[in-house]
Amino acid sequence: MRQAVDAPSLRAFMRELATRSGAEGRVYITGGASSVLLEWRAKTVDVDVTIIPDSYDVFTTIRDLKDQLNINVEFASPSDFIPEIPGWQDRSKFIVREGKLDFYHYDFYSQCLAKIERGHRKDLADVASMLSSGLVEKARLLELFERIESELIRYPAIDARDFRRAVETTIASA
Numbered sequence: 001m002r003q004a005v006d007a008p009s010l011r012a013f014m015r016e017l018a019t020r021s022g023a024e025g026r027v028y029i030t031g032g033a034s035s036v037l038l039e040w041r042a043k044t045v046d047v048d049v050t051i052i053p054d055s056y057d058v059f060t061t062i063r064d065l066k067d068q069l070n071i072n073v074e075f076a077s078p079s080d081f082i083p084e085i086p087g088w089q090d091r092s093k094f095i096v097r098e099g100k101l102d103f104y105h106y107d108f109y110s111q112c113l114a115k116i117e118r119g120h121r122k123d124l125a126d127v128a129s130m131l132s133s134g135l136v137e138k139a140r141l142l143e144l145f146e147r148i149e150s151e152l153i154r155y156p157a158i159d160a161r162d163f164r165r166a167v168e169t170t171i172a173s174a
Helices: 007-021 033-036 054-068 108-118 123-132 138-156 160-173
Strands: 025-030 044-051 074-076 091-097 102-105
Touching: 007 025, 007 033, 007 091, 007 102, 025 033, 033 044, 033 123, 044 054, 054 074, 091 123, 108 123, 108 138, 108 160, 123 160, 138 160
Parallel strands: 025 102, 044 074
Antiparallel strands: 025 044, 091 102
């Protein structure tokens, strides 16, 4: 069992990834890792990342780092759970540049909608933090949900009506 990831170990991972891979590109951090960096949680079970462009050097460095730092790293993004929201890269928030890699928080609207859809307790606490901190605006969240709503047909495990109700309930209670 690997150790939970806290902010210092996450920042060490980011530094080492950039230094050892020597790669150029963008790394999008999502999920619990964003919550840890924003100090909404002390720890998370893994670091979820999306790499653009794909890089063999980054992939092999991650394989080695997860063992050396004793942390879990997953290639995951909100678009693994819900349709990709147009403009997500433009809305992603810059964290830091390490070497030639730029690290970003994956678009908070995408993260928020994916977390609402999943409905886990920790996820919903993160959603509340995104809304209360102003990283996500209620009206915009509903607007972006509506932009992907017709594409939910591609995700048979998601009941579009239930998902809409969950989004509306979250907005109303925020």
